[in-house]
Amino acid sequence: MPGLRAVLLHLLLLLKLVTPVTFRHHRYDDLVRTLYRVHNECPHITRVYSAGRSVRGRHLYVLEFSDLPGIHEPLEPEVKYVGNMHGNEVLGRELLLQLSEFLCEEFRSGNQRIAQLVQSARIHIMPSMNPDGYEVAAAQGPDISAYLVGRHNANGVDLNRNFPDLNTYIYYNEKHGGPNHHLPLPDNWKSQVEPETRAVIQWIRSFNFVLSANLHGGAVVANYPYDKSLEHRVRGFRRTANTPTPDDKLFQKLAKVYSYAHGWMHHGWNCGDYFPDGITNGASWYSLSKGMQDFNYLHTNCFEITLELSCNKFPPEEDLQREWLGNREALIQFLEQVHQGIKGMVLDENNNYLPKAVISVSGINHDVTSGDHGDYFRLLLPGTYVVTATAPGFDPKTVTVTVGPGEPKRVDFQLRRSIPPVTKFPAQHLETESYQSPG
Known part of the structure; x- marks a missing residue:
């Protein structure tokens, strides 16, 4: 009977754990x-x-x-x-x-x-x-x-x-x-x-x-x-x-x-x-x-x-x-349905997260942004899209991606920091003043 008692105890535990829906x-x-x-x-x-x-x-x-x-x-x-x-x-x-x-x-x-x-x-x-x-x-x-x-x-x-x-x-x-x-x-x-x-x-x-x-x-x-x-x-x-x-x-x-x-x-x-x-x-x-x-x-x-x-x-x-x-x-x-379209990471050249990067899809006038962890999710129907990622201080990056039915396609973006233009001064502006010693 010990075996039967163990089975009954197991059933009681299951009944206790699984509360019926009311x-x-x-x-x-x-x-x-x-x-x-x-x-x-x-x-x-x-x-x-x-x-x-x-x-x-x-x-x-x-x-x-x-x-x-x-x-x-x-x-x-x-x-x-x-x-x-x-x-x-x-x-x-x-x-x-x-x-x-x-x-x-x-x-x-x-x-x-x-x-x-x-x-x-x-x-x-x-x-x-x-x-x-x-x-x-x-x-x-x-x-x-x-x-x-x-x-x-x-x-x-x-x-x-x-x-x-x-x-x-x-x-x-x-x-x-x-x-x-x-x-x-x-x-x-x-x-x-x-x-x-x-x-x-x-x-x-x-x-x-x-x-x-x-x-x-x-x-x-x-x-x-x-x-x-x-x-x-x-x-x-x-x-x-x-x-x-x-x-x-x-x-x-x-x-x-x-x-x-x-x-x-x-x-x-x-x-x-x-x-x-x-x-x-x-x-x-x-x-x-x-x-x-x-x-x-x-x-x-x-x-x-x-x-x-x-x-x-x-x-x-x-x-x-x-x-x-x-x-x-x-x-x-x-x-x-949350699993469709494209998703991915937006990173800089050192693989740091880029939050609030803007993900734009050509032909659809509504953008999404990356989250605090650099990840983004863009729900899309099956089709071919031109997608651009932009972030302040970085060069934008554009890719063409084909989305199928079912699971979203992984599309990562690694953005390079923009190089500010070098300011050049005309030679005539580079004048020197003579130094006069006191006395």
Whole structure:
């Protein structure tokens, strides 16, 4: 019987370690316990940290997945998910908790696809950007008449209309010339935004994020930049002019990856509206100023889309399992999209890192920059591109590269320091003065 006792003990330990996924809504304290439970189950590949606090002092917790948590490894991209930006749009919050448990459990069970994902990228999951609004919405119960209750933060501000408006500058620059990437923020930007917005801006400035999605509710569609219409007007609530970014085809592909991996988004008919392929340009749907996805694209290296995931902003618990099964593959496939295009190191002639070097692609009027470790990531569709790396004080370098499907192509740049021109003085300027001794 000792052998049987050992087997039973082993089974009990497994049952204790593997907590079954529960499909229910998580209030703030429950959310925090869930994140730390996942971390305790997978301590070697996770880290829990706070990106800041809400108006009411609640933490904006992030769960990180990486083979080296807390450390940026050169040439390993950073990717993020943000949920519950609108406190009453809760499905994204629950899906990100489910995703966290799924990544942990599948990694431990030896799923090679998940292991490769965790080992090749650094994944940051923020289940709730608006924990104060969520608590207000959750306290209302299933009353459909309270549709907008909890949408805003505790100061009554819509966080997705609270980021600095950089679209106005880029539209001006497109006509008159000017920078097309990393647009600067106003000097007083911190005083113009809410605590949650300020925390998220500082968060995305602290990491060299490459790819991102923020999860919403109220429709079922993958929405890509620009969100703000170039026409600066809204025709009713629906259908303004399409306002594409220089990376429009890439954004369409990213949106379609999610839509077609989703259980039903790609059918297009949802919530009384129709979106071909289940995707839409944000401004074409309705114009939105000071939104988060446009801010990511215009101020950082990050390509972000917005995922509208359910007609019901606060779906009942009995719908959560179906929603998870409909979104699970799409959530994984979207993370895998961070591995495409080109990536590499930008170094000087002595192999020192060159941060903030600019990587330009001919024909695409939007640049990215290298991070603090000298590594850069440029998402691109398959094709042949002319790519140039520039840095102040160094001679630029240009290469032609062919990008295929699948893994990104490694393209390193070693820049030589510029030699300043020698100033020559005419001979007549080299006059000497006679020296007269005193006395």
